[in-house]
Amino acid sequence: MKILTVVGARPQFIKCAPVSRALRKQHEEVLVHTGQHYDREMSDLFFEELGIPHPDYNLGIGSGTHGHQTGAMLAGIEDLITHEHPDCVLVYGDTNSTLAGALAAAKLHVPVAHVEAGLRSFDRRMPEEINRVLTDHVSDLLLCPTETAVENLRSEGITGGVHLTGDVMVDALLEHTRVAQASSVLADLGLSAGTYRLATVHRAENTDDPKKLAAIMRALGDLGDVVLPCHPRTEKMLKKFGLYEEADRRIRLIKPVGYLEMLALEASAQTILTDSGGVQKEAYVLGVPCITMRETTEWIETVQDSWNILVGSDHDAIVRAAREFVPEKERSDVFGKGDAAVKIARVLGEMGK
Numbered sequence: 468m469k470i471l472t473v474v475g476a477r478p479q480f481i482k483c484a485p486v487s488r489a490l491r492k493q494h495e496e497v498l499v500h501t502g503q504h505y506d507r508e509m510s511d512l513f514f515e516e517l518g519i520p521h522p523d524y525n526l527g528i529g530s531g532t533h534g535h536q537t538g539a540m541l542a543g544i545e546d547l548i549t550h551e552h553p554d555c556v557l558v559y560g561d562t563n564s565t566l567a568g569a570l571a572a573a574k575l576h577v578p579v580a581h582v583e584a585g586l587r588s589f590d591r592r593m594p595e596e597i598n599r600v601l602t603d604h605v606s607d608l609l610l611c612p613t614e615t616a617v618e619n620l621r622s623e624g625i626t627g628g629v630h631l632t633g634d635v636m637v638d639a640l641l642e643h644t645r646v647a648q649a650s651s652v653l654a655d656l657g658l659s660a661g662t663y664r665l666a667t668v669h670r671a672e673n674t675d676d677p678k679k680l681a682a683i684m685r686a687l688g689d690l691g692d693v694v695l696p697c698h699p700r701t702e703k704m705l706k707k708f709g710l711y712e713e714a715d716r717r718i719r720l721i722k723p724v725g726y727l728e729m730l731a732l733e734a735s736a737q738t739i740l741t742d743s744g745g746v747q748k749e750a751y752v753l754g755v756p757c758i759t760m761r762e763t764t765e766w767i768e769t770v771q772d773s774w775n776i777l778v779g780s781d782h783d784a785i786v787r788a789a790r791e792f793v794p795e796k797e798r799s800d801v802f803g804k805g806d807a808a809v810k811i812a813r814v815l816g817e818m819g820k
């Protein structure tokens with residue numbers, strides 16, 4: 468089969484790494500980078516570290532409002548599908564690149580395969596939730612990371628083409644944990660294991676509201692031992708709201724780090740505070756307590772198993788949870804065993820028969 472894969476944002480590079488490798492053993496892959504993320508530390512670094520093949524096309528779309536960004540991607544991907552005639556278009560997760568890839572393919576009657584199908588936060592104010600729902604409803608193959616995701620699809624009437632594969636982020640994590648342990652990032656930052664908290668913040672609902680962003684930064688500053696690899700969106704909004712200097716004084720703000728450095732920082736953190744989807748899961752798999760600075764999560768198993776707590780953007784709730792939260796249950800392999808990519812390649816192969 469000829470599979471045209473669309474990626475564009477940091478977590479999609481990580482997800483596509485194991486899948487691309489498995490796919491290329493049996494199929495031809497045309498890799499398309501929309502250019503949604505473009506800074507070296509948000510894009511090229513991951514291709515190098517994870518050995519992802521160089522994209523066949525980079526649409527260079529860059530940043531913009533949802534409509535402008537998604538619209539430009541849609542037009543660019545449509546041209547490529549028309550030119551390449553793939554048997555299937557493969558998309559990942561819930562970004563604007565995901566929706567553009569899925570919509571372009573569906574309108575051209577090319578089957579769509581969605582990795583990370585069925586996730587729901589049930590919060591339609593999140594752009595990601597709109598992207599997930601719409602992508603799932605035009606997908607032919609719905610590759611679900613969890614039982615919950617399969618159930619979510621069933622309750623929306625989607626049962627055909629649904630496969631439980633496990634989570635490809637677990638594949639990536641298990642494959643790279645050992646190499647990550649050799650990273651010098653802790654020494655470089657003067658950190659020792661178990662003595663710092665790791666934070667990430669980038670959700671629009673947190674960064675674009677000055678009150679919420681200020682409360683989060685004040686809470687992280689009050690904890691006193693926080694390292695925060697800062698997403699470019701967050702840096703931009705901190706500067707816009709005049710919050711950057713104080714945050715930089717009270718929190719260890721660093722540039723976004725590569726995947727191996729991130730795994731090393733996560734694994735040795737005392738606690739993780741985040742609004743990232745991927746980081747919540749990684750905290751669970753690595754056995755690090757997670758404080759999620761959101762009201763909802765699509766990775767509900769992490770909360771049910773008591774390794775994650777939702778605290779929103781409230782200053783006191785963040786500080787209290789960071790100081791007091793202790794997981795009480797055993798973790799399981801609810802996100803899979805690290806063989807999701809192989810399963811996905813197999814399911815795609817069956818579609819081609």
Ligand code: UD1
Pocket residue numbers: 476477478503504505506509530531561562563564594595669671699700701703
């Ligand atoms: C996007 C996804 C989000 C995902 C996140 C992963 C959507 C709607 N959102 O959010 O689901 O969790 O990626 O990180 O698709 N910027 C740079 N350099 C870059 C990339 C972005 O400076 O390389 C800045 C720009 O000012 C841009 C802003 O970050 O306007 C936001 O980027 P964008 O890709 O629109 O959304 P993210 O917040 O990154």
Ligand code: UDP
Pocket residue numbers: 477478481667669696697722723724725726727729730742743744745746749
């Ligand atoms: N990540 C990284 N460097 C960083 C921050 C995050 O490599 O500085 C990784 C993280 O380990 C996870 C993924 O990026 O694998 C999560 O991406 P992000 O938080 O940007 O997006 P989300 O998962 O929320 O969509």
